[in-house]
Amino acid sequence: MSAVEVAAVPATRGFTAPLRFLGSELSLIARRRRNQAGLAVLASVPIIVAIAVRVSNPTSSGSGDGGPEFLSSITGNGIFVALAALALELQLFLPIAVAAVAGDAIAGEANVGTLRYLLTVPVHRTRLLAVKYVGIVVGTFIATVTVAGTGVLAGLLLFGGGDVTLLSGTTIGMGEGLLRLLAICLYLTACLAALGAVGLFVSTLTEQPMGATIAIVMFNMISWILGLIPQIEWLHPYLLTHWWNSFGDLLRDPVAWDPLRNGLLSAAAYIVIFLSAAWARFGTRDVTS
Amino acid sequence: MSVMSSRPALRWLVPAAAVAVVVGGGAAVGTLAATAEPSLPPRTAQQLLVDLQTARLDGLSGTVVQSADLGLPKLPNLSGGGSGTADITSLLTDTNTLRVWYSGPDKTRVALMGTLGETDVIRNGKDVWLWSSKANKATHRTISDADAQAHQLPNDLPITPQEAADKALAAVDPSTEVSVGRSATIAGRDAYELVLAPRDKTSLVGQVRIAIDATEHVPLRLEVYPKGSDQTAFQIAFTQVDFARPDDEQFRFNPPPGAAVEEETGTPEADKPDAGLPGHRDGAKTPEEAGLSTVGSGWTTVMVVKGDGKQAEGAEASQAAQVFKALTPVSGAWGSGHLLSGRLFSALITDSGNIYAGLVSPERLYEVALENK
Known part of the structure; x- marks a missing residue:
């Protein structure tokens, strides 16, 4: 596994070594069957949404109130399949994808006994952690873009494109609509990367990748559940997931930047705290497997 | 790093x-932000x-956060909308974020922000x-x-601190x-605070505090405190404000x-409650039609x-x-x-079929009801 590949990397102090290490990490993530299957599941949601809307409601425009977000706009423009799918997958599916990769990062290597070989290569522990985290962030971005990209493709095939109606009722061209969708993907990647940082920390605590993954998903769900309880409203802005739905603010005219800025600040705070905690934990840990 | 290596616990x-x-x-x-008290003349x-x-x-353009804690029992949702759907009636409860644009009385736009939705009220000249x-x-x-004189928006709820303050000032007599209260900083701007308190101690209202921008003289925040409480029952404040005239672009709307x-x-239905009188939501008629009168003053x-003694019918009856x-x-x-009793009003x-409402305790309403019997 990765130990073998990394062992092939010459232990030089050159500039290319870290990049090659990252490359091997990324290809490791990409070649895992479970990750490929997970990506396929993520991509299936927008396809299901598009087909379901197409089959059940071929002519009428919008079903009014109720139902998941953006669903009523899909018949008008296929790009909304991507937005509906992102909104649907944001609570559980995307976090599970992040948790699967992040939980595996350290605990997975420890579990199959490759972690100590990795460290004897020699790869500095801090660099190993950094490469693992970059791998998580790239994986998160790919997951998000897969959902959005599949959604756009399925939507355009079944419903066609055209001008995009924003939440504020104004319309923009298709090109700008796609740009805003890309911005949403980047914003969600930043948000989910915060969960990835929590995950990397959890992954340094255990040698059971499954346990780490479950713990990360539970952390995510607890955050969502706490966000639903109105009695603890004072706590909500500090929850990991509180600002995730603010991606909709990129669809207003003009864009409401304040919630987005708060969301990025919140994500940055989580990333700094949990990455440094992961670094402290991993640096002091006895690696025996 | 050498210290860190020799004393790993220091990493924490x-x-x-x-x-x-x-x-x-x-x-x-x-x-x-909360305690800085700007020194103002x-x-x-x-x-x-x-x-x-x-x-x-x-x-002006800006972001307004409005929150109400009127201490009301949870009423069935009359509009039928779910939570977070950016519904105008949700202004009566919970916390809401609105974006406002104002460029003269005939050019206004208010956007109520839902989680992944938005409700806009846009007035541009004669179009609403x-x-x-x-x-x-x-x-x-x-x-x-004629309408333009009477209504700026098809809704009488105070959705900007300005409107809320106008309503409060109408009560100044x-x-x-x-x-004058302590000066404050609101949305990054220095503000004076005007404190209105009813002399009549039977009112449920303790204080109304209006924060006024020191240079633009525009209300930036309005807080209503119930008697004997330091928790606001109603609050509306700018969290961000810009006094530059917004682009005409903001007021153009094409479906x-x-x-x-x-x-x-x-004509639009005039049956919207005054700030803090949702008891009126039950009536489907305008107050004038239904025979509105007042007892007492201030x-x-x-x-x-x-x-009118008639029973409501159908859906209206089941809603009632x-x-x-x-x-x-x-x-x-x-x-x-039946009594609806909140922190600010009853x-x-x-x-x-008679309705009595006011910023007073239920006991006062019983007295009035007895007199009107």
Whole structure:
């Protein structure tokens, strides 16, 4: 596994070594069957949404109130399949994808006994952690873009494109609509990367990748559940997931930047705290497997 | 790093420091914003009142956060919408974020932000548009000049601090004690604070505090405190404000393709509650039609709506029954009925169909009901 590949990397102090290490990490993530299957599941949601809307409601425009977000706009423009799918997958599916990769990062290597070989290569522990985290962030971005990209493709095939109606009722061209969708993907990647940082920390605590993954998903769900309880409203802005739905603010005219800025600040705070905690934990840990 | 290697436990100082910086930094910003009291040249309450009335506002744009904690029982959702759907009636409860643009009285736009939705009320000249992203529906109304005098928006709820302050100032008369409070910083701007307190101690209202921008003389925040409480029952404040005149672009609205467009004719229904009198939501008629009268004056005015004795029918009746279920049944020498009692106001709906409401305790309503029996 990765130990073998990394062992092939010459232990030089050159500039290319870290990049090659990252490359091997990324290809490791990409070649895992479970990750490929997970990506396929993520991509299936927008396809299901598009087909379901197409089959059940071929002519009428919008079903009014109720139902998941953006669903009523899909018949008008296929790009909304991507937005509906992102909104649907944001609570559980995307976090599970992040948790699967992040939980595996350290605990997975420890579990199959490759972690100590990795460290004897020699790869500095801090660099190993950094490469693992970059791998998580790239994986998160790919997951998000897969959902959005599949959604756009399925939507355009079944419903066609055209001008995009924003939440504020104004319309923009298709090109700008796609740009805003890309911005949403980047914003969600930043948000989910915060969960990835929590995950990397959890992954340094255990040698059971499954346990780490479950713990990360539970952390995510607890955050969502706490966000639903109105009695603890004072706590909500500090929850990991509180600002995730603010991606909709990129669809207003003009864009409401304040919630987005708060969301990025919140994500940055989580990333700094949990990455440094992961670094402290991993640096002091006895690696025996 | 060498210290870190020899004393690994020291590594934990780094995440600890990160937590301290993030939490401490956040708290420091919060406290600074909350307690910083700008030093402003003193102004009397009278001067501030004049400032408010003479303020000329060319335009502004900003974000307003409004929250209400009226201490009401949970009423069935009359509009049928779910939570977070950016519905106008949700202004009566919970916390809401609105974005406002103002460029003269005939060019206004208010956007109520839902989680992944938005409700816009846009007025541009004689056109008024109500847009709901969730329903994908736009409602258009053309207003006549007469309407234009009476209504700026098809809704009388105070959705900007300015409107809220206008309503509060309408109550300034000999029954009100006006004083100047501590100055404050709101949305990054220095502000004076005007404190209105009812002289009549039977009112449920303790204080109304209006923060006024020191240079633009525009209300930036309005807080209503119930008597004997330091928790606001109603608050509306700018969190961000810009006094530059917004672009005309903001007020242009064309219904997007694919949206349902509804043309509304005739005068709008005037049956919207005053700030904090949702007891009126039960009546489907305008107060004037339904025989509105008042008892008393100033802060302790009690509004009386004489019922026509007719029973509501169909959906209206079942809706009324649902509402009644959430209210407290009460009875006394005045008869019997249902009471809606909040932190700021009380409303009494008698079984004979009369409605009594005011910023007073239920006991005062019973007295009025007895007199009107």
